[in-house]
Amino acid sequence: MTPHQPSESLSAAGRLSALADTGLTATPDPALDRFTAMVRTVLAVPVALVSLVEADRQIFPGACGLGHPWQQQRQTPLSHSFCRHVVVTAAPLIVEDARTDPRTAGNPAIEDLNVVGYAGMPLTDDAGNVLGSLCAIDSAARRWTSRELTVLADLAAACSDMLRLRIATRAARQGEDDLRKRSATADAAFNRTQLLLRASVALADTSTGDDVVGVVRDLVTSSLNPAYVGVSLLDPAGRVTLQSGMSLPASVAERWKRYPGTAATPSALAARIGAPVLLPDLASVRALTPDAADTFTELGWQSAASVPLPGLGGPIGALTFVWRQPCVLDPADQAVLAALAGFVAQALQRADYLFSRENVATVLQRAMLTDLPDTAPYEVAARYEPAARGEHVGGDWYDAVRLDPRQLALVIGDVTGHDMGAAARMGQLRSKLRLLLIDRHEPPAALIRRLDAANRALDDRITATLLLAYLSPDAGGRGHQLRWSNAGHPSPLLITGTGVTALDGRDPMIGVPHLTPRTTHTHALPADATVLFYTDGLIETRRRPFDECERELHAAVATLGHLPLPELLDTLYQRFAGNDHEDDVALMAVRPHGDQPRISQLRRA
Numbered sequence: 043m044t045p046h047q048p049s050e051s052l053s054a055a056g057r058l059s060a061l062a063d064t065g066l067t068a069t070p071d072p073a074l075d076r077f078t079a080m081v082r083t084v085l086a087v088p089v090a091l092v093s094l095v096e097a098d099r100q101i102f103p104g105a106c107g108l109g110h111p112w113q114q115q116r117q118t119p120l121s122h123s124f125c126r127h128v129v130v131t132a133a134p135l136i137v138e139d140a141r142t143d144p145r146t147a148g149n150p151a152i153e154d155l156n157v158v159g160y161a162g163m164p165l166t167d168d169a170g171n172v173l174g175s176l177c178a179i180d181s182a183a184r185r186w187t188s189r190e191l192t193v194l195a196d197l198a199a200a201c202s203d204m205l206r207l208r209i210a211t212r213a214a215r216q217g218e219d220d221l222r223k224r225s226a227t228a229d230a231a232f233n234r235t236q237l238l239l240r241a242s243v244a245l246a247d248t249s250t251g252d253d254v255v256g257v258v259r260d261l262v263t264s265s266l267n268p269a270y271v272g273v274s275l276l277d278p279a280g281r282v283t284l285q286s287g288m289s290l291p292a293s294v295a296e297r298w299k300r301y302p303g304t305a306a307t308p309s310a311l312a313a314r315i316g317a318p319v320l321l322p323d324l325a326s327v328r329a330l331t332p333d334a335a336d337t338f339t340e341l342g343w344q345s346a347a348s349v350p351l352p353g354l355g356g357p358i359g360a361l362t363f364v365w366r367q368p369c370v371l372d373p374a375d376q377a378v379l380a381a382l383a384g385f386v387a388q389a390l391q392r393a394d395y396l397f398s399r400e401n402v403a404t405v406l407q408r409a410m411l412t413d414l415p416d417t418a419p420y421e422v423a424a425r426y427e428p429a430a431r432g433e434h435v436g437g438d439w440y441d442a443v444r445l446d447p448r449q450l451a452l453v454i455g456d457v458t459g460h461d462m463g464a465a466a467r468m469g470q471l472r473s474k475l476r477l478l479l480i481d482r483h484e485p486p487a488a489l490i491r492r493l494d495a496a497n498r499a500l501d502d503r504i505t506a507t508l509l510l511a512y513l514s515p516d517a518g519g520r521g522h523q524l525r526w527s528n529a530g531h532p533s534p535l536l537i538t539g540t541g542v543t544a545l546d547g548r549d550p551m552i553g554v555p556h557l558t559p560r561t562t563h564t565h566a567l568p569a570d571a572t573v574l575f576y577t578d579g580l581i582e583t584r585r586r587p588f589d590e591c592e593r594e595l596h597a598a599v600a601t602l603g604h605l606p607l608p609e610l611l612d613t614l615y616q617r618f619a620g621n622d623h624e625d626d627v628a629l630m631a632v633r634p635h636g637d638q639p640r641i642s643q644l645r646r647a
Contacts (some may be wrong), residue, residue: 057171066103068117074104093125094174122151128175139183159184163198200384274309275359308348309360345369351387421635423607436626437464455508486527487560505553507531537603579625
């Protein structure tokens with residue numbers, strides 16, 4: 043078949059009739075757009091499409107990432123269609139490099155739509171007609187992994203369920219006989235479609251397992267009207283762990299908190315066989331899931347349906363609905379539950395992924411923020427707070443290094459970026475600086491210049507702001523001296539009984555294109571002095587100018603400088619950053635304090 047010569051299977055009457063019955067055309071469909079956005083995120087591809095192949099064109103009611111004008115037009119001629127191969131063969135089409143693959147070489151979509159890597163899975167109706175494909179597209183050659191293809195196939199199955207619901211809805215609305223009954227059926231089908239649309243929206247905003255359970259319970263209460271909605275997951279040992287115990291009496295939740303996967307319960311059975319378990323009445327509950335029969339009797343339940351939650355290596359658990367009266371689910375209801383289970387499984391796996399990333403971030407950040415050393419004759423307090431949003435970690439850090447019995451080095455810095463990559467780069471920079479502090483007894487400016495030169499020599503492309511300060515008693519032994527060099531960092535604040543002074547003097551940040559001269563500044567500290575170091579995350583916000591926030595910080599410090607250092611840092615953090623800050627925050631304060639060290643350090647993750 044040439045690119046301009048449709049196969050007979052493309053123009054088959056039954057297939058084209060099913061396409062028409064979806065009611066979809068070359069315009070955006072919100073539910074399918076969200077579906078493609080999910081594919082794009084999960085598979086990390088630039089483009090994802092729900093492509094329906096008509097007799098003379100392909101349309102994209104679901105599209106995410108297409109360039110202009112295709113994202114607006116939502117269609118191409120068949121000459122540009124890879125998805126027609128999926129329809130003709132009724133099988134997935136997996137292409138690593140379309141430019142060299144004989145099935146696709148020369149297709150104008152390679153040039154016009156930048157299609158190089160392609161993976162498409164069939165979308166089918168109830169009769170088995172292939173209507174099109176759910177496809178993931180890369181602009182570069184790509185070797186698709188078996189994991190990625192399994193995920194795409196699972197999502198295509200859920201997408202097919204949505205198309206079948208649309209077809210069922212349209213068919214119900216078109217019937218002329220028994221109008222009232224068909225009208226009710228159509229309304230029910232429409233409500234099911236709306237339920238899935240709401241589910242795709244609501245579950246996309248969840249970030250924890252508890253969020254997912256709450257959303258599912260709220261979604262189905264008005265439509266399916268169950269007495270209980272249960273979410274259970276399999277642990278690594280194959281045991282069933284109940285995630286929805288908060289909806290049960292405490293004694294029942296404790297009883298089913300964790301139990302063997304071989305138990306005869308609706309959830310365990312669905313997860314074990316990988317297929318829906320339908321229990322329309324109490325007799326079927328006793329026959330198929332006898333281990334759950336006493337709980338059904340105790341709580342007044344009479345029927346249930348449990349569907350497996352699909353995962354990469356098989357079911358990861360089950361989604362269970364229970365009713366207080368006998369309940370027979372028609373095929374459309376079963377399709378809804380299967381599609382809903384797919385959404386729930388994706389949301390739970392995403393929540394687990396986010397939780398894992400946060401745990402990794404926590405360990406990473408804690409490993410990099412070591413305990414402060416003996417700081418006598420100075421009191422030092424430090425605090426680090428991760429960002430309240432995003433990946434929670436970033437490139438902010440503080441450090442203190444004892445150089446000799448009379449001299450203490452203080453460091454505060456901020457590597458550009460707000461993710462674990464920034465935290466890793468910060469760890470590299472911090473380690474290099476610590477080594478230089480111990481090995482090279484040089485002024486702060488010389489040491490920062492040496493650090494910048496080392497990064498260039500090692501081709502470590504790290505940009506950061508950094509302030510390095512040395513604190514030591516002065517020559518007369520009556521006061522103290524602060525020497526510092528500032529590489530683009532917010533100026534530290536000197537707090538005394540007479541007011542607040544910004545210790546200005548700022549050179550370019552580390553990592554700028556050319557090595558620049560750097561300056562060491564010196565300032566005498568009176569006995570009552572406190573010096574505050576901070577990163578811009580403390581006061582920076584997109585809602586207000588930085589200069590205005592900086593002035594407010596100076597005013598606040600003037601009234602709070604008398605507080606104990608830990609209380610000073612806590613108060614400043616709560617007043618300026620609070621619990622919704624967008625960037626991570628590092629704070630450090632120091633003041634002379636006799637001969638005994640006082641160290642306070644707070645890190646939260």
